[in-house]
Amino acid sequence: MSETQKRNRAVNIIFLTIIGIFTVFAYKTTLMWMYDRYMGADSYYSHGFIVPFISLYFIYLQKENLAQIKPQNSVIGLIILFFALLLHLLGTLLYIFSISGFSIFFLIIGLSLFLFGKEVSKIIWFPLLFLVFMFPLPEAMISLVSFPLKIFAAKAGVWIISILGIPIYLEGFNILIPAGPLLVGNPCSGLRSLIAFLALGSIFAYLEPVSIIKKWVLFLISIPIALLSNIVRIPILILVSNYWGLEAAGPDTLVHTGSGMLVFVLGFFLIFFAAKALEWRT
Incomplete structure (x- = not known):
């Protein structure tokens, strides 16, 4: 120099x-x-x-x-x-x-x-x-995006549980099961997962030795992966609440925190496998 x-x-x-x-x-x-x-x-x-x-x-x-x-x-x-x-x-x-x-x-x-x-x-x-x-992002934008995500997560969770034959009813963001009412809060909307997986997806897209188009595909595919991963969480919390009581899956419990970690782990592996699939025959 x-x-x-x-x-x-x-x-x-x-x-x-x-x-x-x-x-x-x-x-x-x-x-x-x-x-x-x-x-x-x-x-x-x-x-x-x-x-x-x-x-x-x-x-x-x-x-x-x-x-x-x-x-x-x-x-x-x-x-x-x-x-x-x-x-x-x-x-x-x-x-x-x-x-x-x-x-x-x-x-x-x-x-x-x-x-x-x-x-x-x-x-x-x-x-x-x-x-x-x-x-x-501004709180107004967070609320604007979080609202439809919560509706989607609640409906998907209720649909999965109904398939299992458990009596369940959805009223707004309140899920009614035999054990009592459950409220789908903002943390369960999946927005947190969406933001995190968009960041993670951008890292994978940047590092993967694939074409520009495939990089964009990998980045954008993190959106449905985030939504899909979060859908898994709602039925788990409902099932635990139904069989072990509402307190078992309440906020700050091991089940509630652990289900959030499960969402991230599941999403991470889905993005990883998507990256490897796109890398194939590149």
């Missing part, structure tokens, strides 16, 4: 440090909001803490390719930085923290382009885009 490159790298590191300090100060309220969304009892973004570390790992894997590229500043990055600033100001003025949160995403994209150029950003495009999974 030449002296000029070393000097430019040192300048970029100093600049990034300054920007980092400025970002923490300017986005203090937004970052606190993101933390609260991550740590919420019914959080859909508990995975948000590990997303930046996954991105950094994928960037690290490209270290040899990055070492061969000479960083060049890009004006496009400056435009994106300006756009990110406007988004943050808009989110702050309207008290819509999700807008301010997503402005951090554009801030990172803009910094990559402005400091290192298009060639470097092209190499690390996936780690940069993957960061989108750490920014919570």
